[in-house]
Amino acid sequence: MRQPMIAPSILSADFARLAEEAAIVAGDPATGDAGAEWLHVDVMDAHFVPNLTLGLPVVQSLLKATDIPLDCHLMIEDPGRWAPPYAEAGAHNVTFHAEAADDPVAVARDIRAAGAVAGLAVKPGTPIDPYLEVLREFDTLLVMSVEPGFGGQSFIADVLDKARAVRRLVDSGELRLLVEIDGGINADTIEQAAEAGVDCFVAGSAVYGAHDPAAAVRNLREQAAAASPHLHLHP
Ligand SMILES: O=C(CO)[C@@H](O)[C@H](O)COP(=O)(O)O
Numbered sequence: 048m049r050q051p052m053i054a055p056s057i058l059s060a061d062f063a064r065l066a067e068e069a070a071i072v073a074g075d076p077a078t079g080d081a082g083a084e085w086l087h088v089d090v091m092d093a094h095f096v097p098n099l100t101l102g103l104p105v106v107q108s109l110l111k112a113t114d115i116p117l118d119c120h121l122m123i124e125d126p127g128r129w130a131p132p133y134a135e136a137g138a139h140n141v142t143f144h145a146e147a148a149d150d151p152v153a154v155a156r157d158i159r160a161a162g163a164v165a166g167l168a169v170k171p172g173t174p175i176d177p178y179l180e181v182l183r184e185f186d187t188l189l190v191m192s193v194e195p196g197f198g199g200q201s202f203i204a205d206v207l208d209k210a211r212a213v214r215r216l217v218d219s220g221e222l223r224l225l226v227e228i229d230g231g232i233n234a235d236t237i238e239q240a241a242e243a244g245v246d247c248f249v250a251g252s253a254v255y256g257a258h259d260p261a262a263a264v265r266n267l268r269e270q271a272a273a274a275s276p277h278l279h280l281h282p
């Protein structure tokens with residue numbers, strides 16, 4: 048039985064108040080609100096993508112400021128050099144782009160050896176078939192449903208074929224990983240992603256642009272669970 052996971056992206060949060068923005072989606076044990084499963088951190092280097100966000104020092108500070116596992120999405124060149132330090136710092140999940148890596152397996156092994164979960168991200172136009180063998184070395188596949196670089200873009204539904212293909216391989220036992228989707232996820236799009244077999248839903252503007260981000264997390268999770276017979280709110 049799978050549970051839908053929600054990973055709010057702090058790209059849409061207020062960068063001057065990151066600790067507070069993390070706390071807003073962290074849940075509240077007093078009310079029984081479990082909060083977001085992961086906090087998605089978009090690292091952009093202005094080379095792999097035409098935007099610049101934050102890097103390792105901010106991630107190190109966030110790790111001290113929140114208990115939510117950090118899901119670091121590295122949109123950077125040369126992940127072999129820059130990804131392992133995020134794992135060493137204590138990030139839960141370090142995801143880098145297939146298009147940026149000469150040897151994705153070596154990078155995944157370094158990330159895992161440093162104690163983190165290794166994720167492979169693919170842009171909307173990148174086919175998944177050439178990476179199916181490589182995915183044995185990964186814990187998550189991040190299917191991008193917008194061109195990487197900016198929040199608030201429209202969902203590209205065509206990428207769901209990749210999620211469906213990998214879901215089938217996971218369900219048949221040929222692969223063992225979580226399927227994550229990133230870009231344009233909101234109340235209008237999360238159900239089709241859930242139906243396609245996605246486990247983890249990144250949502251930036253739909254969470255931090257909402258009047259009540261914590262409620263947005265709860266609502267998205269409930270929508271995902273209702274849309275797929277394979278997703279349940281409780282284990
Ligand atoms: O990696 C990225 C963009 O490159 C994403 O994580 C976005 O930050 C998601 O934002 P929304 O599309 O949900 O607003």
Ligand SMILES: [Fe+2]
Pocket residue numbers: 056087088089120229249
């Ligand atoms: Fe992202």
